[in-house]
Amino acid sequence: MEGVIVGGTSSQKLARSIAKLLRFKFVDVEYKKFPDGESYVRLEKSIFRKNVVLVQTLYPQNDSLVELFFLLDLINEFQPKNICLVMPYFAYARQHKRYRKWEAISSKTIAKLIENFGVKEIITFDLHDKSVIDFFNIEVVHLTASELIAKYFLKMRLKNPFVLIPDQEREEMAKVASKILNCDYSFLKKYRSRVTGEIKTKIWKDFDIKGKDVLILDDIISTGKTMLNAIKIAKEKGAKNIFVACVHYIPSEVYKKMLSEGTKLVVATNTIPSSISKVNITPLISNKLKII
Numbered sequence: 001m002e003g004v005i006v007g008g009t010s011s012q013k014l015a016r017s018i019a020k021l022l023r024f025k026f027v028d029v030e031y032k033k034f035p036d037g038e039s040y041v042r043l044e045k046s047i048f049r050k051n052v053v054l055v056q057t058l059y060p061q062n063d064s065l066v067e068l069f070f071l072l073d074l075i076n077e078f079q080p081k082n083i084c085l086v087m088p089y090f091a092y093a094r095q096h097k098r099y100r101k102w103e104a105i106s107s108k109t110i111a112k113l114i115e116n117f118g119v120k121e122i123i124t125f126d127l128h129d130k131s132v133i134d135f136f137n138i139e140v141v142h143l144t145a146s147e148l149i150a151k152y153f154l155k156m157r158l159k160n161p162f163v164l165i166p167d168q169e170r171e172e173m174a175k176v177a178s179k180i181l182n183c184d185y186s187f188l189k190k191y192r193s194r195v196t197g198e199i200k201t202k203i204w205k206d207f208d209i210k211g212k213d214v215l216i217l218d219d220i221i222s223t224g225k226t227m228l229n230a231i232k233i234a235k236e237k238g239a240k241n242i243f244v245a246c247v248h249y250i251p252s253e254v255y256k257k258m259l260s261e262g263t264k265l266v267v268a269t270n271t272i273p274s275s276i277s278k279v280n281i282t283p284l285i286s287n288k289l290k291i292i
């Protein structure tokens with residue numbers, strides 16, 4: 001597919017690197033914030049009747065969402081042949097069902113809006129819950145960065161590696177990573193209070209990590225509480241070295257806390273750009289765009 005890549009306000013660097021790899025035309029977006037906090041976007045040139053790939057991750061969550069809808073509406077004015085949305089981080093995917101009476105199902109609302117703007121395909125990464133895909137009537141290409149993360153650690157030549165998953169729901173990631181690292185994996189059981197947000201972590205099935213290099217892998221680090229609980233357990237169980245990795249890292253200082261708790265390295269992908277984005281998802285996206 002030949003087309004233009006529009007660098008959304010939250011993913012300009014990633015969009016540029018995809019465009020460079022695929023040799024697509026890159027269209028920049030001028031954006032600014034008015035003094036009262038409202039967003040402004042403008043395309044730097046016409047994209048009349050093109051195949052458009054808009055790259056926009058949903059972080060910072062609310063601003064990037066508003067800007068996404070401004071951009072999609074604007075792109076539609078150019079009568080595009082097709083719109084493909086690359087949305088590496090799907091914010092609000094954790095609210096994919098009603099946990100308490102009368103809650104809004106936020107990810108369903110986002111899906112409806114995206115579809116109403118004529119998007120034909122979406123490429124996204126490591127959704128909190130795959131059921132989010134069912135909210136769409138268009139094609140959702142759901143990729144995982146687990147393999148790229150594991151390959152990053154393969155290059156680091158961990159000694160006697162072991163993959164630990166801090167949340168029972170991520171076993172799929174563990175399987176992929178442990179296969180690449182040629183090692184065993186286990187997972188912890190996590191409970192989160194839907195009211196207070198308090199997180200408790202327990203060992204589900206006992207495992208032996210004494211003297212091992214342990215990679216603790218999760219889809220997302222947000223407050224970091226889940227990961228910090230897992231680090232504590234890994235230390236108590238005698239891990240030799242602890243490495244932490246996630247796909248989506250919500251930028252904060254919490255990685256420093258993890259380092260101060262004895263973690264050797266904290267790494268994330270660039271689905272959300274941050275100072276710890278060491279694993280580049282550009283090749284995965286480019287490969288998919290070549291097929292679409």
Ligand code: R5P
Pocket residue numbers: 166167169170199218219220221222223224225226227
């Ligand atoms: C949860 O279900 C996810 O897989 C993550 O473990 C979780 O969302 C991380 O959140 P936090 O960093 O706030 O503990």
